[in-house]
Amino acid sequence: MKKLMIALVAVFSMLPTLVLAAGPSVPLDKANYDLADKASLQSGAKLFMNYCLACHSTGYQRYGRVASDLDIPEHLMKENLIFTDSKIGDLMHNSMDKKEAGQWFGAPPPDLTLVARVRGADWLYTYLRSFYVDPSRPFGVNNTVFPEVGMPHVLEELQGISTPTFEITTDANGVEHKKVVSLTSDESGEMSSDEYDRAVLDLVNFLVYAGEPNKLERQSLGIWVLAFLFVLFIVSYLLKKEYWRDIH
Template sequence: MKKLIIAVLALLPAVAFASGAAKLDKANYDLSDQASLQNGAKLFMNYCAGCHSTQYQRYNRVAEDLGIPEEVMQANLNFTGVAIGDLMKNSIPEKDAAEWFGAPPPDLTLVARVRGTDWLYTYLRSFYKDESRPFGVNNTVFPSVGMPHVLEPLQGATTVKLETRTIDGEEVEVPVGIEVAGNGELSPDEYDAAVLDIVNFLAYSADPVKLERHRMGYWVLGFLVIFFIFGYLLKKEYWRDVH
């Protein structure tokens, strides 16, 4: 136990540094916005699912939850040709993916829980041109990122904004944001909205029954309140006879 406590305390500074390394923007997603979820699913399947799977959910379940007809799901959002009831896996062999990217692209079913929606929202809006990287881009939220900027056609070209800071007694330039050239298919506001739709879809993927659970929770709390009232009245009636 003593060694465990020491190890946890030793990691705290690193955790604090990692969490404070980049300012995260608030992702005001809405799981009840079905149009946003549908657009997020479309964007994810077209731009992200080529490398990343969401293998802990099924096509038919997503179609039902998001109000997408199964024939539309199969024709427009299923690019692997599997049955509608199959899991949503990508078609890249893991060995090839590891060779191309240095490591297999992670499954993203639970990424909104692991990273947080604010991190995802900021990360997808923080790529910038960096010729020193294998794919020619870097990221202010995830330095030395190992994936290409797949949404660049939508956002357009980006450059990094640098700020001079003193670290360990030396002045160094650190990335503090990006500048968008404005040559993408979407305007900056439209791109932010599209990214928010993707984040909304990934938040749904990480917890598909969240809204249902919350609705059920209100009924449970209401039942407990009513039960408490009757229980209290019963208690008073019982102890009145005892005394």
């Protein structure tokens, strides 16, 4: 039993190191999202429905909840953002077969409801802007944040094609290593670089919302709870002094 406890302590002590080791090897750009910006969230929802939902579901969300939270009238949601026979109250699943998707992409595309909470908004924002052309990959693209990525660049028609600039270094064993140091877009996309960055930020904003739809409400309520506890502390302290006054 003692040896088991020592082993468990050793494993848990290594967790912070393992987490850091699993982190990105490139600097992440700051995603200055704003959950109070309904226009941004609506734009992000539109991008998600048009470019992501065919492969990635958000199975813990309902179309009706999204429409209500983002101030999208139900008839506009049905006409413009629901592309299947799903009803407004249905969960946001797609019709892709997981087994077939695994054969096409190497693994079934994950559900994205909680991706912003798992990966972080900065990771998503940088990842979606870091695809570059790589003929050696199955879909012809790679990614600096997620090397050897199995996902195609679904937003390529908006961003255009990016070409990498490599830095080649040689280690002590004489082995050469290539590292992407910059990306240059050919500006062939429908959007300029600034417009694309804004669109990606809107998409990330929507994914952050998807992971915790009531975040703003929780934060607002939290302030009132802390204020209540502060007042309660004062009242409790004065009450305690009153009860114990004669004893002390």
